[in-house]
Amino acid sequence: MSNKSTSDVSITISLISGKSMRIDAAEGESIRQLSCRAQQALHVGKGRLLDQSGVLLEAAATVQECGLQSGDALTLHLGQVRVASSHSSFAAIVSDRSVETWGDIGGGGDSSAVQAELNNVQEVQATGAAFAAILADGSVITWGGASRGGDSSQVQDQLQNVQQIQANHSAFAAILADGSVVSWGYDEFGGDSSEVQAQLKNVHKVHATSCAFAAILADGSVVTWGDYESGGDSSAVQDQLKNVQQVQATSSAFAAILANGSVVTWGDDDNGADSTQVRHQLQTVQNIQATSAAFAAILADGLVVTWGEASGGGDSSRVQDQLHNVQRIQATGEAFAAILADGSVVSWGDYYHGGDSSEVQDQLRNVQQVQATDSAFVAIRTDGSVVSWGYTDDDKDISEVEAQLKNVQQIQTTQGAFAAILPGGSVVTWGDSNCGGDSSTVQDQLKNVQQIQATNSAFAAISADGSVVIWGDGRCRGGDSNSSSEVQTDSSVSSAASPAGCGEGRCVQDHLRCPGAASDSD
Known part of the structure; x- marks a missing residue:
């Protein structure tokens, strides 16, 4: 005799690849819970459930409220995982458009205080120690170091209809739909734009040095604010800043390309302003x-x-x-x-x-x-081989892995190490081991990697199933002196037990899955 409840419905849930699983669901079960169980059964990362017409099912609704019946077929849609990084932490927008974070707690690695609000996230930007997420309704959620942009409470009521966000070392600047700008974070570095607020109209784009912002307006003029010596004061060249097309920046100077191909510079003379x-x-x-x-x-x-x-x-x-x-x-x-x-x-x-x-x-x-990296180059040639020059740490020189570097697809860098993705999604690393140059402790987990993101001192590899593997730690030379660079796993963030070795920042992050979900390698 079957133990199946009469209130259960039997639903087939499939991936776009064709892989499917039949799951029994209670009528009172939420779509979020059903999606989570499907992810576990299919061994994939987070996704969203679509009905037979391709309509997204509301996560908070129940099976009964969605009118699901036995025999219905749903699709679990897995979008691409997108990762942003501060100097010492990562934030990933996963397939259901929520956000998962890990790394240095003080640098944005703990989003638990705002986790319930991180839904329908469209984009995430980062300062050196904080994150800002734009939601589908144009509002913004922030977390991380309060003085470096993690606390937006003083401008929260203004953060509506946000279109894009720019960040420097310690402040954010958001462009709203009406072309105005809202800024927050460390005041001296651009978190306070009150002196130029009246000029910030019809803003098209915002650029940044480490400690200042420059906004290009629709008419091609430029408005600047933040640290004066880092480009926050453009008064000496203001009459020349017309018909600006592009802006580039060193750490403390801006260079604007005008429509006629000439260039105007300002900021710190020693760093390119002269x-x-x-x-x-x-x-x-x-x-x-x-x-x-x-x-x-x-x-x-x-x-x-x-x-x-x-x-x-x-x-x-x-x-x-x-x-x-x-x-x-x-x-x-x-x-x-x-x-x-x-x-x-x-x-x-x-x-x-x-x-x-x-x-x-x-x-x-x-x-x-x-x-x-900060001190070395690597060139990818047409045959997929690579050539490297400059300073690399003696821990792991490219010569040790050169034979493996064939048909390289793409390369990502931290401040002192390289990570190359090969055909089939395997990964080869070299350089300073403290900056991610040594991936030996996670090498068997680096399979089917689609993309790699990096902080100053650690890598995050995103696999085809949405899982993420991180490695590297906090003793990377040249790291940010104002925040910890060590990437650690906070067990309160992860929904899976932290594996051994996480204290050194070399661990697999399973919290991009539902609790209890297994990987294909399990």
Whole structure:
């Protein structure tokens, strides 16, 4: 005799791949609970249930309220997991548009105080130690370090119809649907925009240095606020800031490209605000890249003009005759690498930050893209092989993994390490072990990886089933001195028991699943 209750309904729940499972559900069970059980049964991450017409079922509604009957078929839709990172924590928008966080509690790794409000999340942005989530209704939820943007209570009633958010080191700036701006966080770094509030109308885009903001208005003018020495005061060049098309920033200076291809700079002179010596060359500028203290502009004819701190990439005279037909430029903290039209690469700047590629110059052919840590570059060639130069920690040099680096699909970086995704979703890492260069403790879990995100000192790999694996820890050189860089698991955040080794930041995060859910490898 069957033990099935007469009030139960038998429903088939399928993935888009075709994999399915028949589940018995009580009429009083919520769609959220049913979805969670389906995720466990199908061994996948969080998703949303759709009916046979493709209509999203309300998570809080019951099976009975949705009119579900035995024999009905539902689809569990798994959207892409999107991850944002502060200096020491991660925040992931999962398939049901809720948010899961982990990492340094003081740096935004604990969202428990606002977890119930984190529904229908569209986007997440981060300062160095806090997060801000835009919800579908245009409101904003914040958490993390209070003084660095985690506390938005003083402006909460203004945060309506938010379209986008920009962040610097310690403050947020939100653009509303009417083109006005609301800011919060550390006052001196742009959290207080009261002095320019009347000017912040019809804002199109906001850019940031470490401690200041620059807003481009619809008419092409610019309004700035925040730390004066970091670009928050543009009064000296205000009459020149017209028809602005793009803005780029070093750590404490801005460079604006005007419609006629000229450039206007302001902020800290030592970090790129003083462009007087090259101003006559800054014509027909197409794009600008920046290190922490210097700028490099690509002109329409493929030539390059540099300025700012000489040792940090502002002086390209040593390689100027090679900088022709430049397509793209990448930067470490103090050096540049330019990809030319023929696939070769030219680098300049500080030697210990990748400014000298002479030892691998003959290998830099057919380069498709370049990625960078704070002090080293890696180039991916058309055949999927890689070439690296600059300073990397002796813990794990690229030579130790070079034989594995075949058909590389993409590379992500922390401040001191690299992580490469190979065909099939396996991952190879190298560099400073304290920055994520050693993934040996989680290597058997790095399967079917689709994307990798990074903080200053840790990586988060997102697999096809929505699970996440993190590794790295807090002794990474060059980390943020104002917040802990150690990525740890807080058991109050995770719905699964923390595995051994989490104290060192090397652990699998199963809290992107429902409690008790197993992975395919279980």
